[in-house]
Amino acid sequence: MDAYLTAKWLHILSSTVLFGTSIGTAFHMVWAMRSDNPQVIHRTVSGALMAALLCTAPAWLIQPATGLWLIHLQGYPPTEAWLTLTYALYALAFIAWVPAIGLQFRIRSLTDSTTSVPLQARRAYRICIALGCPAFLALVAIFWLMIHRPPLWG
Template structure:
């Protein structure tokens, strides 16, 4: 019963981590496409809050529940799919703090542009591109992690089975 409870918590945390993260990402992309500093500032402010209050804690629940699942199930840390998913998870996590900081910078730049009546600067577009591509890399990693959670195989193992 403990295993099933932990697994449920782990899956729910993954849904929150992935779902809120992807939602925030897509909302800020959509807001940025308007080129309206007021819209961007408002959406960026909400994205920063949701990522700080929901997505980040879900990441910590994911780590804790994953560790406990590993212990309860008796899987060694050296299990290939598990070790690979942990490495990717920590790489994605290493992108997270810079992404949060870039989102905050985008919010400040859009708020400043709105307050001064100026358009968005080239600096905004540069920071946005950095944020966008870090998001692409992060979500690519998350897709791979979910694949490994479901199949219990690394991508290389999965490809060899499919070939």
């Protein structure tokens, strides 16, 4: 396999892991919180955190590396408008993801050895969802930009 196909394959694979793991863990978090069972929430959040650390975190690192590799291989100017917007959206998604992980650690801690879901855990969950929505939309917009590569501004 040549360098371009290797870079493209790694980039697509890591974007799939990043997006898919994020959507999957968010779905399971929502489902667990709906149970109103602190033991279910604790176990689900523990699994979501494991997925975030084993799958999502490496993908966050691989994406820019393979993206820059592809930019180099394809000869795009790194300051091209659609790429600049992609960098900003990626930063937005990452900046939302980091505190969401911290909130998940908090939810896990708050639901350990308790008989009811504490209000602090519910508040942390709502903030986590509020952070996840713009991150999700940013990643969807990045997919669109990667496919269309539109001319945006001069």
